Amino acid sequence: MLPFDFDYYKPETLKEAVDLFQYLDQQGNQPMFFSGGTELITLGRIDLAYTDAVIDIKDIAESKVMKVSGDHLILGSTLSLTEIEEANLFPLLTKTASEIADHTARGKITLGGNICAQIFYREAVLPFLLADSQVLIIGPEGKKVIPINEIFHEQLRLKRGEFLVQLATDSRFITAPFISIKRRQQWDTGYPLITIAALKTGQELRVAISGLCPFPFRSKEVESVLNNIEMSLEARVQGAIELVPDPILDDVEGSAEYRLFVLQNLFYDVLARLER
Template sequence: MLAGNIEYYQPSTVNEAVEQFFILKKENKLPMYYAGGTEILTLGRLNIIHPGAIIDIKAIKETLSHESYQEHFIFGASLPLTYIEEKNIFPLLTQTSMEIADHTARNKITIGGNVCGNIFYREAVLPFLLCDSTVVVAGKEGQKTHPIQDIFNKTFQFEEGQFLIQLLIEKKYLTLPFITIKKRQQWETGYPLITVACIKIENQLRFAFSGLCPFPFRSQKVETELNNTLLPKEERINHAIEQLPTPVLNDVEGSKEYRLFVLRNTLKEMIVEMEEKE
């Protein structure tokens, strides 16, 4: 359970937030950055995390950016998922994230909170993996910009005291053909069995996955097999499954065998639809 004496801070600039983190760390107060706070509350009630202080980044204007900048579109880390859905600038992101929890929860869940979360699904990161996004991070050495593939490996590889400010994608990705499918074993809400997102660029399909392994991922080895049009679809899918990272999940949401069964059918459905799109 979360302690009743947690200290709360709301800095108005990136530098203030980072400085406050290291002040609190020096005082052994176990600081955590906070935007929507849904995961902090959930994990705190389960006694998985025990923050002594939280640093709310929602007052930092850069984390609320939702705008065009030169050849990119910017998504601030503190934007609620429902805001992104309503604006629908990036339909692939909208479709991938709109079934994360229910609408009331998504009013609080932020894009940064989801993609940086401890709960392994992190579906909202899939479109950014597919689109070779750029990530802006704040830390002790100031603000840094990274290609997402350089800083995301199963999860974001942040150094101590760093936090996500923004995610940027090139505008060309906003209107590409796409499909995203979320499969559940039962019910219409709650945790999914698997989520698969796909875009088509230069006549090649890209795929990213959540819920299949204990981390979201995009694999070029998997994509190479799925794009091998010299082979029948079933054979392409079989070869792609041989390239999956391990382990494939085997939990209360579904067994490994059931997940792979659902994945085969989902990939076949997606390939058929996407190869017809221009």
């Protein structure tokens, strides 16, 4: 039960959703786009989220798309992680998403909800950062298609009144060799410690990480060192560790030192798998 009341709206089109947000915002409300509700329920119960009006976008047709169009896979933002897992059209995304929360929760958590969440982890974004995916966003200024690596910096940088509609991924990344590993402090239970996702395209290794910092990230600097085959394996891993961004999480799940230790071993695992 949430400790506050809110009005509920369910628009049928993208334009109706955008117009409704603007109208409610101008009336002095605090509207929120809603596609699954897990974060609102979780954070609302502990006074870390609040809204006067929920705008439910999960049944808008464009946001429920799952199709191959030409050389791209198009995924709607309101698809549940379970739907994505069962379809298995993007194996790296399937593997990464299949380890988010538990089976029951994945049936409610949506792709866009995870990517745009306030929580640290947001593992579903990692495959899209690696694949240079394009995002379709709609808001008061209309539709925009933007490379995800230009708009995702610690979080998806949406303007007020905008929301994520779709993500498009080139098929050459979908079929690339990949690895996705999640490490937890308590084996198969508890929150994740670190998740690493990597793929190889040509001779280039790409790596994205969640759980090390208070945000998921892909670092070109880290990748440059890991791809430098003129260095020893140990030097590459140590050099990559020295280039990860700050701050490193230090909490009950694991100290900063322990997280870096785990990451070091994950780098070795990634290199061993993808450089065979």
